[in-house]
Amino acid sequence: MGAAGAAPEGIDHLFRREHGRMVATVSRIFGMHNLKLAEDAVQDAFCRALEVWKVRGLPENPSAWLITAAKNRALDVIRRERTARRFAPELDRELRSEWTLVQAVEEQFSANAIRDDLLRMMFSCCHPAMPEDAQVALILNILCGFGVAEIAAAFMLTPAASTKRITRAKQILARSKRLFEVTSRRDFAARLPAVHRALYLLFNAGYHGASAEAAVRGELCREAIRLARAVVEHPLGAVPETHAVCALMCLNAARISARLDFAGNLLSLFEQDRRRWDQALIAQGLAFLESSAAGANISEYHVEAAIAAVHARAPTVEATSWDEIVTLYRLLMQIRPSPVVALNQAIAICQSAGASAGLAALQAIEHADRLAAYPFYSAAFGELELRLGHRESARGHFRTALGLARNPEEQRFFSRRLAACEGRI
Amino acid sequence: MPEFAYLYRGGTRPESPQQAQQVMQKWIAWMKDLAEHGHMVDRGQPLERSGKIVQGANKSVIDGPFAEAKDVVGGFTLIKANDISEAAELAKNCPILERGGHVEVRPIMQMSM
Numbered sequence: 001m002g003a004a005g006a007a008p009e010g011i012d013h014l015f016r017r018e019h020g021r022m023v024a025t026v027s028r029i030f031g032m033h034n035l036k037l038a039e040d041a042v043q044d045a046f047c048r049a050l051e052v053w054k055v056r057g058l059p060e061n062p063s064a065w066l067i068t069a070a071k072n073r074a075l076d077v078i079r080r081e082r083t084a085r086r087f088a089p090e091l092d093r094e095l096r097s098e099w100t101l102v103q104a105v106e107e108q109f110s111a112n113a114i115r116d117d118l119l120r121m122m123f124s125c126c127h128p129a130m131p132e133d134a135q136v137a138l139i140l141n142i143l144c145g146f147g148v149a150e151i152a153a154a155f156m157l158t159p160a161a162s163t164k165r166i167t168r169a170k171q172i173l174a175r176s177k178r179l180f181e182v183t184s185r186r187d188f189a190a191r192l193p194a195v196h197r198a199l200y201l202l203f204n205a206g207y208h209g210a211s212a213e214a215a216v217r218g219e220l221c222r223e224a225i226r227l228a229r230a231v232v233e234h235p236l237g238a239v240p241e242t243h244a245v246c247a248l249m250c251l252n253a254a255r256i257s258a259r260l261d262f263a264g265n266l267l268s269l270f271e272q273d274r275r276r277w278d279q280a281l282i283a284q285g286l287a288f289l290e291s292s293a294a295g296a297n298i299s300e301y302h303v304e305a306a307i308a309a310v311h312a313r314a315p316t317v318e319a320t321s322w323d324e325i326v327t328l329y330r331l332l333m334q335i336r337p338s339p340v341v342a343l344n345q346a347i348a349i350c351q352s353a354g355a356s357a358g359l360a361a362l363q364a365i366e367h368a369d370r371l372a373a374y375p376f377y378s379a380a381f382g383e384l385e386l387r388l389g390h391r392e393s394a395r396g397h398f399r400t401a402l403g404l405a406r407n408p409e410e411q412r413f414f415s416r417r418l419a420a421c422e423g424r425i
Numbered sequence: 426m427p428e429f430a431y432l433y434r435g436g437t438r439p440e441s442p443q444q445a446q447q448v449m450q451k452w453i454a455w456m457k458d459l460a461e462h463g464h465m466v467d468r469g470q471p472l473e474r475s476g477k478i479v480q481g482a483n484k485s486v487i488d489g490p491f492a493e494a495k496d497v498v499g500g501f502t503l504i505k506a507n508d509i510s511e512a513a514e515l516a517k518n519c520p521i522l523e524r525g526g527h528v529e530v531r532p533i534m535q536m537s538m
Contacts, residue, residue, distance in 0.1 A: 051471045148440075
């Protein structure tokens with residue numbers, strides 16, 4: 001099995017993960033214009049598997065079972081539809097004849113072909129005609145098996161908006177005629193930055209995300225890492241930027257479990273028990289970071305990974321090299337300036353040069369209006385005012401943050417900070 | 426101990442692989458629970474939703490059943506319990522209930538000596 005199937009995860013993610021590969025493989029056979037037909041065929045196959053397994057229990061090799069079910073379903077559909085429809089142009093002739101049909105389909109379902117299909121679909125989803133958020137939604141839907149409702153929950157969309165985003169994206173995908181070909185070095189390199197960006201956004205949706213469920217956010221991060229690993233394991237994908245993307249994901253994900261205390265309360269970096277950071281992920285992240293240090297180009301992913309590495313290596317908040325972090329944020333502001341980066345920079349400045357300097361940096365953020373709905377912007381003001389002893393002002397900022405909180409953990413977190421202003425904590 | 430058949434009827438298809446995953450896990454847990462508490466006699470079999478019906482003195486064969494989807498039997502399991510009320514109580518945990526389906530609990534008829 002390929003990169004994506006390598007992890008021995010039992011059946012925890014079986015349906016979701018096999019779904020992506022199966023849709024990719026079946027739509028390669030049916031042709032992208034028949035994407036809906038491919039999705040329906042895979043859904044049928046999976047529903048059959050579910051019907052049988054829920055009564056009989058799991059078979060020994062559920063993945064192989066699903067692949068066989070999808071293959072058989074694909075054959076049924078081809079036999080039923082081949083007079084009325086055209087399938088993938090390059091396979092169409094073989095699919096029309098009963099002499100060649102089965103072998104042609106078997107070949108497409110061979111292990112190697114399936115592994116590449118995951119990447120083909122991933123690259124296809126990052127179509128330049130689609131907005132970035134649509135690319136991410138499509139990856140989640142097709143490759144990660146998230147339903148419309150789950151995507152709505154992950155991005156705080158209404159179900160109708162989520163449906164619309166995915167339907168439109170699929171129309172674009174279906175019009176693209178065929179899956180993106182991952183064998184052409186030039187095409188691959190041209191599309192790769194969009195793939196990096198989509199996976200990075202997917203990860204961030206989990207890491208900084210708004211979803212009310214911590215479990216959902218964790219899933220998004222895990223999926224992003226899984227897909228990024230699939231890219232880095234492809235010969236054409238193993239470029240420094242991909243290593244940097246993997247590094248920043250692993251290094252940040254290492255802190256996820258420490259971000260909630262045992263009562264499910266959100267903990268800031270300053271409060272986390274660093275013994276709960278995942279050392280195995282940190283080691284992988286640092287190894288990725290090392291491999292990313294080739295070539296002359298420094299991407300935003302390199303810088304973000306470097307920042308995460310400084311945190312990961314620091315035994316305590318006090319022992320953190322905040323000067324280094326400020327420098328890295330300055331570099332990040334040059335590569336990809338954004339109010340959120342400026343906000344993080346201001347917090348680092350506070351740590352290295354004191355609260356007054358931090359506050360000045362916070363007040364100097366350009367386009368700060370874009371942060372108006374971001375609760376941690378108000379919270380940062382609250383934090384710095386509190387450190388300067390301005391309790392009244394701090395209280396106001398935390399109250400604003402509380403009003404903007406996007407999930408129960410954030411609500412409890414800001415309530416706690418508000419209580420700190422009263423000197424109760 | 427008396428035996429009972431659980432007939433699984435109806436139930437909606439999952440809308441996403443994520444949901445299929447959750448449904449699957451609930452069924453595994455439920456079946457495991459029945460087995461661990463000594464209630465499982467036979468896991469039974471899933472049934473195709475349609476087939477043939479053979480009927481009448483003229484032995485006609487027609488497609489069927491034409492029951493509404495919510496009434497079609499999708500599978501069965503054989504269990505044992507102290508009495509029908511315990512069997513019904515156990516069925517309350519069946520995951521099919523969360524998806525609009527129902528469980529029919531039928532005692533296996535005993536030959537009384």
